[in-house]
Amino acid sequence: MDTSRSPRVLIEGAFFIHHSLAKVNRQLALSLSSLGIDVRIAPYEKPGARDRAVDGFEALTKLAKKKVGKPDLIIRHGFPPNLCPGEVPIILMQPWEFFVAPEEWVRFVNEHAAGLWVNSSFTRAAYVRSGVDPRKVRVLPLGVDGSALSPKTAADPELAAHPEFKFLFVGGSITRKGIDILLNAFTQEFRKGEAVRLVVKDTGTQHVYRHNNWGEELGRLASNLTGPKVTYIARDVSEAQLAGIYRACDCLVAPYRAEGFCLPVLEAMACGLPVIVTSGGPTDDLVLHGCGWKAGASIANIDQLAGLESPMPQAWLEPSVPDLRSAMREAFEGRATVTKDFGARAARIASENWKWSDIAPLYAGRIQQIVGSNQGGARMAKDPKISLCMIVRDEERVLDACLSSARPYVDEIVVVDTGSKDKTKEIASKYADKVLDFAWCNDFSAARNVSLSHATGDWIFWMDADDTLPPETGQAIRSAVSHADEGVTGFVIPIQFVETSEPGAVRVDHVKLFRAGEDMRFEGRIHEQILPSCRRRGGDIVRLNVVILHSGYDTSVDGQAKKRVRDNTILDLELIERPNHPFVLFNVGMTRHFEGRHKEAVKYLKRCLAAADPNESIVRKAYSLLAVSLSELGKKDEALATVRKGLEIVPEDPELHFRAGYLLSDEGRLEEALSHYEQVTKADVDGFFSSIDMGIITYKTYFNMGNICRNLGRFDEAKHWFWTSIKKAPQFLPSAFSLFDSCIEHGDLDTAFFVLEKVQQVEGRSENWAKMVDRHAEAAGGQEASLKVLRQLSDGSPESRSLRLVLARKLLAKGKEEEAVPVLVELAEAGSAEANYLLGVHHIRLGAFDKALGLMRQALVLNPAHEATKEQIVNLERLIGEQGKGK
Numbered sequence: 001m002d003t004s005r006s007p008r009v010l011i012e013g014a015f016f017i018h019h020s021l022a023k024v025n026r027q028l029a030l031s032l033s034s035l036g037i038d039v040r041i042a043p044y045e046k047p048g049a050r051d052r053a054v055d056g057f058e059a060l061t062k063l064a065k066k067k068v069g070k071p072d073l074i075i076r077h078g079f080p081p082n083l084c085p086g087e088v089p090i091i092l093m094q095p096w097e098f099f100v101a102p103e104e105w106v107r108f109v110n111e112h113a114a115g116l117w118v119n120s121s122f123t124r125a126a127y128v129r130s131g132v133d134p135r136k137v138r139v140l141p142l143g144v145d146g147s148a149l150s151p152k153t154a155a156d157p158e159l160a161a162h163p164e165f166k167f168l169f170v171g172g173s174i175t176r177k178g179i180d181i182l183l184n185a186f187t188q189e190f191r192k193g194e195a196v197r198l199v200v201k202d203t204g205t206q207h208v209y210r211h212n213n214w215g216e217e218l219g220r221l222a223s224n225l226t227g228p229k230v231t232y233i234a235r236d237v238s239e240a241q242l243a244g245i246y247r248a249c250d251c252l253v254a255p256y257r258a259e260g261f262c263l264p265v266l267e268a269m270a271c272g273l274p275v276i277v278t279s280g281g282p283t284d285d286l287v288l289h290g291c292g293w294k295a296g297a298s299i300a301n302i303d304q305l306a307g308l309e310s311p312m313p314q315a316w317l318e319p320s321v322p323d324l325r326s327a328m329r330e331a332f333e334g335r336a337t338v339t340k341d342f343g344a345r346a347a348r349i350a351s352e353n354w355k356w357s358d359i360a361p362l363y364a365g366r367i368q369q370i371v372g373s374n375q376g377g378a379r380m381a382k383d384p385k386i387s388l389c390m391i392v393r394d395e396e397r398v399l400d401a402c403l404s405s406a407r408p409y410v411d412e413i414v415v416v417d418t419g420s421k422d423k424t425k426e427i428a429s430k431y432a433d434k435v436l437d438f439a440w441c442n443d444f445s446a447a448r449n450v451s452l453s454h455a456t457g458d459w460i461f462w463m464d465a466d467d468t469l470p471p472e473t474g475q476a477i478r479s480a481v482s483h484a485d486e487g488v489t490g491f492v493i494p495i496q497f498v499e500t501s502e503p504g505a506v507r508v509d510h511v512k513l514f515r516a517g518e519d520m521r522f523e524g525r526i527h528e529q530i531l532p533s534c535r536r537r538g539g540d541i542v543r544l545n546v547v548i549l550h551s552g553y554d555t556s557v558d559g560q561a562k563k564r565v566r567d568n569t570i571l572d573l574e575l576i577e578r579p580n581h582p583f584v585l586f587n588v589g590m591t592r593h594f595e596g597r598h599k600e601a602v603k604y605l606k607r608c609l610a611a612a613d614p615n616e617s618i619v620r621k622a623y624s625l626l627a628v629s630l631s632e633l634g635k636k637d638e639a640l641a642t643v644r645k646g647l648e649i650v651p652e653d654p655e656l657h658f659r660a661g662y663l664l665s666d667e668g669r670l671e672e673a674l675s676h677y678e679q680v681t682k683a684d685v686d687g688f689f690s691s692i693d694m695g696i697i698t699y700k701t702y703f704n705m706g707n708i709c710r711n712l713g714r715f716d717e718a719k720h721w722f723w724t725s726i727k728k729a730p731q732f733l734p735s736a737f738s739l740f741d742s743c744i745e746h747g748d749l750d751t752a753f754f755v756l757e758k759v760q761q762v763e764g765r766s767e768n769w770a771k772m773v774d775r776h777a778e779a780a781g782g783q784e785a786s787l788k789v790l791r792q793l794s795d796g797s798p799e800s801r802s803l804r805l806v807l808a809r810k811l812l813a814k815g816k817e818e819e820a821v822p823v824l825v826e827l828a829e830a831g832s833a834e835a836n837y838l839l840g841v842h843h844i845r846l847g848a849f850d851k852a853l854g855l856m857r858q859a860l861v862l863n864p865a866h867e868a869t870k871e872q873i874v875n876l877e878r879l880i881g882e883q884g885k886g887k
Contacts, residue, residue: 006038007072007073007367007368007371008040008069008071009032009037009038009071009074009075009367010040010041010073010074011028011039011040011041011042011074011075011077012042012044012074012075012076012077012078012082013043013044013076013077014078015029015041015043015045015050015060015064016050016051016054016057016060017050017051017054018051018054020203020263021078021079022054023239024142024263025041025077026054026056027142028075028360029060030056030060031143031357031360031363032364032367034360035361037364039066040063040064040066040071041064042064043060043064044078051236053236053238054239055239070088071088072089073089073090073091074086074090075093076090076094077094081094081108083104083105083108083112086112089114089371090113090114091113091115091117091370092108092109092113093116093117093118093140094116094117094118095118096118096126097258097259097260097316098258098314099129100130100310100311100312100314100315101129101132102309103309103310104308106127106130109133109136110131110136113136114136115136115137115138115366116136116137117140118139119260120139120260120261120282121139121282121284121285121409121475121476121478122281122284122475123260124138124409125408125471125474126408128409129407129408130310130311131311139478140359140363141354141359141362142263143266143355143357143358143359143360144266144270144350144354144356145355145356146356146357148240148243149271150272150347150351151247151343151344153243153244153246153247155247155248156244157244157248158248159199159244159249162197162229163195164197164229165195165196165197165251165332166196166197166198166199166250167196167197167198167251167252167328168198168201168249168250168251168252168253168268168273169182169198169199169200169254170201170203170242170245170252170264170267170268171201171202172202172203173200173214173218174212175212175257176258177254177259178255178257179200181319182253183198183214183217183221184321185255185321185324186198186228186230187227187228188321189328190328191227192225196228197231198229198230198231199230199231199245199248200231200233201237201242202218202232202233202234215232218232233245242267243267243271246268246273247271249273250273250335250339250343251274251328251339252264252269252274252275252276253275253276253324253328255276255295255324256277256317256319257316257317257318258281258316259278259281262281262283262286265283265286266350269287269346269349269350269354270347270350270351270354271347272343272346272347273343274292274293274331274342274346275287275291275293276295276331277292277293278294278295278297278319279294279295279296279297279319280317280472281297282475284476284479285475286349288349290341291343291345291346292342295320295324295327296319297317298320299318301313302316326727384457384458384481384482385412385456385458386410386411386412386459386460386461386477386478386481386513387410387411387412387413387456387457387459387460387516388410388461388462388463389414389451389461389462390413390414390415390462390463391416391438391450391451392415392416392418392420392424392465393417393418393419393420393424394421394422395422395424395466396420396423396424396427397552397554398465398466398552399427399428400427401552402465402467402468402552403427403428404431405468406461406468406474407431409475409477410461411457412455412456413433414432414433414454414455415428415432416436416437416438416447416448416450416454417436417437418438418440418447419440424465434454436450436451438450442525442569442573443570444522444570445521445522445523445524445525445528449521452516452520452521452522455516459515459516460513460514460516461512461513462512463512465552466550468549468552469549472546476544477513480542484542485540488539488540488541488542489515489538489539490513490514490530490534490539490542491541491544492510492541492543492544493510493548494507494510494548495508495547495548495549495550496547496548497553505693505695506694507547507691507694508691509691511531511534511541513544514530514533517537519533519536520533524574524583525570525573525574525577526571526574526587571587571588571591575588580611581611582608582609582612582618583616585604585605585607586605586608586618589602589603589605592604593605593628596632598629598632599633601625601626602633605625605626606626609626614649620646620653620655620656623643623646623649623650623653624643624646624659627643627656631663636666636667639663640660640663643659643660643663644660647660652683653683654679654680654685654692655692657676657677657680658677658680658696658697660676661673661677661680665704665708670708670712671712674708674709677701677704677705678705680696680697681701681702683697685697695729695732698725699728699729699732700732702721702724702725702728702735703721703722703732703735703738705721706718706719706722706725706735707738710742715742715746715748718742719742719743719748722735722742730761730762733762733763733768736755736758737759740752740756740759740772743755744779749779749780756769756772756776765797765800765802770790770802770803770805770806770807771806773789773790773803774789774790774806774810777789777790783810783814787807787811787814790806790807794807794823801827801830804823804827805827805832805834807820807823808820811823812838821839824839824842825839828855828858831862832862833859833862833866833869836855836856836859836862837855837856837859837866837869837872839855840853840855840856843855844872849880849883852872853873853876853880856872857873860873
């Protein structure tokens, strides 16, 4: 190639119609041309099918007619993709919305393409997961026109005339984009008369989505006068008109099941709208903290797409309707404050990071790299390489899950094996670029530093074998290194010690991602740390608002015993080598604490605090552990004094305030306890390194505050805190039970009924729920009313054993044995231990001792620990024996 000229690039795809692929092609072609790239376009549309209303029509027409020589590079961006090999390098710029890419595409990229450009970390992961060579995949994001899309854009006057708070959906009204989920959430959450409106700007109704959209249903909802207001816009609009629609609305909602980037989210943010999106998808790259809400989602398998079959089962995200409803309600209720602030932050994020004027040079730089020319003044594309470094030993139980979760998000995997005797190395070889041996020397840092010395990445990411990487975390890592300022040395990513994202999970902060360098090495034989190296290098350490799941922890008795032996052996060596080091003393004290050896824990934790600088990150945790160990030893006064001393040093620490609240409450000093719990609710754990049960700073504190207010006779406050706890952790039923009891005591039967619904959502028609139904009905109308309700529910739900058992107990208590016995017989035959027992008691009253004994023996088989059953059997055997002697 003649290096004295600019690269010649041919871009193939749609340009002259109204959909997102064509919009991207228009912006890319015009932006690259402005940077000096010699661009020609090959539109898929025939000249007669081109819409003159699209932005840049004249300029694009010139690019289509432009005479250029043989291109240096072809960029293909369309659907379906053109998979024909070419004579010049081909870049496939191919969005993909699902979890696994089509097998035919994977084969083409690996065998024929010079590279694959994708727009999000999510899509990169899908391709790598499907078998594309990770070295070929580059994340090059999309952008917006900062002059056309901004908070200063004029609002559409027709929409702006509606005074309601307006939620906006932009995109094809198809199932993949979650239009059905949105309509369900909106119509369930909002009612006629509320000052809220849903605006749907449908796209593709005349072309790509004309056969499978929800236009008919949306039209019906728009004309429905009995529900919340809906406005439906199906016509194609110009870029300026679309910007006006964004500016006339208040919050974008995109509850997609599958997207590759979701350009409307970025466009809405640029216009100053907060956004509500699906968690775990490509928008995790865009929607940062404080600019919107993420609705929780699960991964759901779906049928393979005809003609697009993938090498593995296909899947997409299934957003939670309750989460979406909650986010929409929060946006609506907070429209004057929180929602407005989120929108302003969204506009800043879009303006600072996602304008085409800033994004296009990344494409130009990549083009320069591929064609071998550095001319044209374009900067090189950011392309940092991430190396995953791990140490392993006998991890065949968990290693496959760990490495398969991480592989899509890293460029290199280095595994150091410290002496495995199982299939660990065999599993590692499936994923790792390097598998090395290391003779174990009771030193985790030594082993980790070997892995670092063999890594070639710009960034180091480290995990343990029993960790797994959620997709949203992997995407956040890729995005973080791509956008990291030069002054950032590392990223904190908490380890969450559960298999799911429960709010009560224990989280421990670690610098899990850091810049590579010979000066970056781990320290300490055990509980090894990279933080000292980070601090010596200088620079910022930034927190990512995601977690790594510590999901494969070995909780078996044998596993825990081996871990204790290993850890204590290494801790003993550490004590010999560094007997007065505060971190060593902390680790010994913490280990003794969790082993229940509280006297020793107290000794080492006190030594740790005496040796530590008050500003060290371990100090706050040391005070908390020390207070709990003292409390366990019965030294309550000293425990409280310890907490108070800790709060003098770290006055904002939530865990110490929680401990103070607990200890004071135990002493009956309820007002003092409440004041400490209130401090917990104001805590921000993002400002320091922590190891904390997240339930302490959320639902556990709310629950404790509810109980204190209940004991103080402040029902309204108690109700508030119990409800807050329930909303944060619906599965934590003590909050529901306490709120229900409190509501029954104060005659608030409406709230009690809503609590019943919450319990049913968590446990189904459980025994707890059935007992609560009984109490609620009795409080509302007396015992006969309660019996009527239980009968009706039992008839309507014959499969509910718990409900029928509560009914039978109630009937027996009312002396209605004749009605109770048939219910008990049914339950006994279905395997209920209590039904067998109660029938046995019934037959004892009838004098049918032999029948009663058989029922009691069956009850004991079903519930061997029931002492009353054992006593009845002994008594019955004695009675039957005495009867036999009497004969």
